[in-house]
Amino acid sequence: MIWSTIATWEFSLQGVSAAADMLLKGGRALDAVEEAAIYTENDPSVNTVGYGGIPNIEGEIELDAAIMDGYDLSIGAVAAVKGYKNPICIAHKVLTETPHNILVGRGAEEFAAKMGFEKTILLTEEVSKIWHKKKEDLKAGKNSIIGHDTIGIVALDSKANMASGTSTSGSGLKYKGRVGDSPLVGSGFYVDNSVGGATATGLGEDIMKCCTCFYAVELMRQGYHPKEAAEIAVKRTHTRIYEKTGKVGNMALVCADNKGNFGGAANHKGFTYAAASYKCKPEIYEVEP
């Protein structure tokens, strides 16, 4: 029985372990992706996803999330959603319950309410303090950069179906209404049962310029191992942007194919991912840039 799951950053380990349990018992890739994201969304110590995420410039937490089914390429995504802890679940409902792919802002929130999701306060005391400090730094012209990370997941189930998904609060102190790569198909995620899947984390403004995840999947289609596909896709995106602008944001990718292989790549130090498969237990991997 062949299965696998991989997700960005070591904070995804608990979610990856839960997803691995589901896949081991014959669960669906789509459900495993959702489950992995929920763990991180619910964890207030992860300041870049779901509950306890980083607010925008106006102090509101706006969340982006997406999920894709590699069987028929169906997509559900939400962007700039306020007041809901688990945007991945709303995205999944967009996929199953609507004729659309992406809902944003108030429309997404009204849809979530109709689907029975409960509104929650997402701002924690700790994040509120960080936000106030960074806002002061911004006013004073000091370094106001706040980290931004996404949980991006790819899963392969024992029936050879694949899924991918993302969830993030996006970049800290972002403009109200800003949307990154994470809910955009081909940029922050992609998956096709006939090949494999990819998902990204990093500066969305740059990642979306090269549709990096779609490109990585197409590289796997050409026969590249997921790790090579991730490396080539990151390198191409980095180089293409840097050559004309002289600067490029951090970016990292994880990829998995439909045979149970996986790998990751980054253009910066310190990128980690968690993965598990029919061959290996849940573990954290560190990527060399």
Ligand code: ASP
């Ligand atoms: N890609 C996310 C965004 O731009 C943030 C991140 O993963 O670091 O919204």
